[in-house]
Amino acid sequence: xxxxxxxxxxxxxxxxxxxxxxxxxxxxxxxxxxxxxxxxxxxxxxxxxxxxxxxxxxxxxxxxxxxxxxxxxxxxxxxxxxxxxxxxxxxxxxxxxxxxxxxxxxxxxxxxxxxxxxxxxxxxxxxxxxxxxxxxxxxxxxxxxxxxxxxxxxxxxxxxxxxxxxxxxxxxxxxxxxxxxxxxxxx
Numbered sequence: 001x002x003x004x005x006x007x008x009x010x011x012x013x014x015x016x017x018x019x020x021x022x023x024x025x026x027x028x029x030x031x032x033x034x035x036x037x038x039x040x041x042x043x044x045x046x047x048x049x050x051x052x053x054x055x056x057x058x059x060x061x062x063x064x065x066x067x068x069x070x071x072x073x074x075x076x077x078x079x080x081x082x083x084x085x086x087x088x089x090x091x092x093x094x095x096x097x098x099x100x101x102x103x104x105x106x107x108x109x110x111x112x113x114x115x116x117x118x119x120x121x122x123x124x125x126x127x128x129x130x131x132x133x134x135x136x137x138x139x140x141x142x143x144x145x146x147x148x149x150x151x152x153x154x155x156x157x158x159x160x161x162x163x164x165x166x167x168x169x170x171x172x173x174x175x176x177x178x179x180x181x182x183x184x185x186x187x
Contacts, residue, residue, distance in 0.1 A: 043146050043165040045154070050080075050162060051144045055134025058111050060120035065134040066108060072160030077186040078106035079179070081130075081170075082142055082152045084114045085122035090151045093169035094126045100175070101129035105183065108132040112150050113139050155179065157186040 050068050057065035071080075081097060083090040101107050109130035111119045116135065123130075136142055145154070148167050155164040164182050166174060 043162070045146055045162040046165060048162060049160050050154075050156075053141045053144060055110060055136060055141060058114075058116050058119045058133045058135045060116040061111075061123055061128070061130075061133050062120075063128075063130060063133040066132040068160075070132075071156055074106070074156070074158045074160065076106065077155060077157050077163070077183050078108060080108050080110060080154045080156060082110045082112050082136075082145070082147050082150050084112045084150050085118040086114065087112075087150045089169040090122075091126065093151050093153075093171065094129070096170045096172060096175045097129040098127045100179070101131075106131055108134075110134050110136050110141060112136050112142050112147070155182050155186070 050071060052068045054067040055065040057063060071078075079097075079100065081093075083093075097107055107129045109132070111133060113136070119133075119135075134141070142150075142152075145152075146165075151169050153166045153170055154162050157163050163186055164178065166178065170179065
């Protein structure tokens with residue numbers, strides 16, 4: 001008996017449910033073996049130098065801006081952190097950035113789509129971990145770096161090559177489990 005279109009329509013939801021279940025099972029299995037990272041959003045920059053850019057300073061903060069050309073030939077690995085004063089997760093990560101800065105890790109900031117006065121007030125209120133602070137008011141540099149949203153942090157080696165990217169706030173766990181080992185590896 002040939003399958004009628006009515007019968008096929010009745011079986012379609014079952015087929016979708018089976019496919020969804022198989023995908024969910026594969027994801028859970030990957031999480032169990034450690035091969036699936038639910039936060040893992042690929043970045044084309046990892047293993048490459050950042051694209052050319054020049055960022056003016058956030059004038060109200062009193063720090064120099066920076067350019068891509070300044071990210072190579074560094075004495076040690078460094079972090080580039082995209083953030084904004086209006087970003088709630090940026091407040092969560094800020095103590096970790098302050099801690100790294102106190103320990104001598106170079107942290108350069110890119111203030112994303114923010115007002116200079118708001119950025120300066122944020123740094124006055126929460127502290128300033130940045131050695132350099134560039135203003136990306138239109139968000140063009142963030143797009144070129146592949147930023148999905150703030151905060152987002154990149155680790156660059158001494159040659160200025162991006163070695164790691166973290167979308168989301170740098171938590172104490174991320175600091176200890178990811179950033180510190182990478183800083184040692186690329187020192």
